[in-house]
Amino acid sequence: MTTDTISLEKAKQLASGGLSISRSGSLRKTVERCVELLLLFCALSSVGTSLAIVLVLGVEAALFFKEVPLWRFLTDTQWTPLFVDKQYGILPLLCGTFLTSVIALVVALPVGLVIAIYLSEFASTRARKCLKPSLEILAGIPTIVFGYFALMFVTPILQIFIPELSTFNSLSAGLVMGIMIVPMVASLSEDALYTLPSALRNASYALGATRMQMIFRVLIPAALGGITAAFILAMSRAVGETMIVAIAAGQQPTLTLDPREPIATMTAFIVQISLGDTPHGTLEYRSIFVVGGTLFLLTLIMNFISLRIRERFKFAYAG
């Protein structure tokens, strides 16, 4: 396309033979080039953001690990940066994050997948058109609202059934977080199912399969890549979720798998330190960068695996 325009301009110059046009032509070329560079700069800003994240987390983490050995960070079972006796073991925070995420996924994966199958294979076009935006509203609610809901509504109701449930607990936070990511699981899994070629459906009907056999023995195995990618992305979302757990799960880093107890996730800890008046340059201050770095690495790995699975899957039925 570029060569076409240039030759056109040359043609113009030749036709008129005037100096003014040739000068304005070269000026225009400079402008075009400058704008292209400017736009390239815009596109590169996202790469800059990623580099800045890695740099910021890396530098502060390096300073942190000068004072706290890496193996103690990974194996110590206590996380008490705000106490007199400071311990920096990431395990309690990892455990809290793991617990809330697992509870969320136990809710979100089956519910999301069943909704996806229904929307893709059973629902009429009109029902789909109405149901999908409704689910998107659920996904668009700010997380702080879910946090309020978990603390003020879900926890009191759960306490009727589980009297020993404390006010802050991972169960309520996990459940609400699960509901929050249902739309995401549903919409990604539905995409994976819906884009399967109709030849697959027709072929399995032709062989005498019922609708349920077709769905569970043909479609789901065929869409497994896309569905797995959706699940991993949901996991990454749950691990990085902040406000729900900061509000409803507590801020007490304990190494427990009991969903009734208050815990602290990695994200909740970062919020806790940010709200306090931790002086810049101290070990406590650096600890948020280390926790943030751990979180960043975890989600990055999950997002990357999910992306690779999706890319592979794209080619599987591209015919």
Added chain:
Amino acid sequence: MSASSLHMPADVFQERRAKQRRFERIFVGVALACLCFALGVLLLLIGKVLFDGIARIDGDFLTSFPSRFAEKAGIYAALVGSVYLMLLTGAIAVPLGVGAAVYLEEYAPRNRLTRIIELNLVNLAGVPSIIFGILGLQLFVRVLGLDRSLLAGALTMSLLILPIIVITSREAIRMVPKSLRDASLALGATKLQTIAHHVVPVAFPNILTGCILAFSRALGETAPLITMGALTYVAFVPDGFLSPFTVLPIQTFNWISRPQASFHTNAAAAIIILLAVLLLLNSIAIYLRSRLQRPLSD
């Protein structure tokens, strides 16, 4: 399905078919229950917030500053802070995001750099929002010395919504038919003229919709701003780019964290205002899209 089933007695076949039908009915029942559950929670959530907070909303609540006394406290500072933050974020993120989208769709050669930019955008969209808060804290608040100002907050938010704006704008630009570009080039327009006068204006309604959706994401975000160090108690309206600020979700979080129930009522009322603003933004997006979209036959 197997060969033996072809020779199965009629009654066995009937029975199996009935079983499959039962299975299908049960599955549809379960699926509808799941849908009702998800949408039911949505209604319950909105109902709970309305029930708790609607009585608290009045003119004073909207125009008062926060206070130690729950009954006197209002959201004026937070509301104005949110509006200013969104305006500033938009002024930074929209040109940058749309520019990146135009580059990637119209200029980018198929090379390694382009591939890196694209991969990077996808990954950046999946980074937890709190990480952007940590970045903002170190880069804007500390290194650039912007302190906990409106500008630092807007820059942090811009980085957060940039991937969303780029991805939605790219889709909008991709939907512009190629014939339009060809026609413009054939009439002697340069590439830049084609993009500025034809491609972007045609893609504009969809770009705008994407931007509004990105804003509604930013409006509800709490974690990055708390991490960046935005204040939780602000009894004044920001008076410049470098003024400290607070936003609606942070004010809400502050009220939820307090033990007194009367502050929780305030939190519910603030949430209603937040949801109302979000609803308004999304309605505007839908209206603008239907209004501005010119029919283009390809």
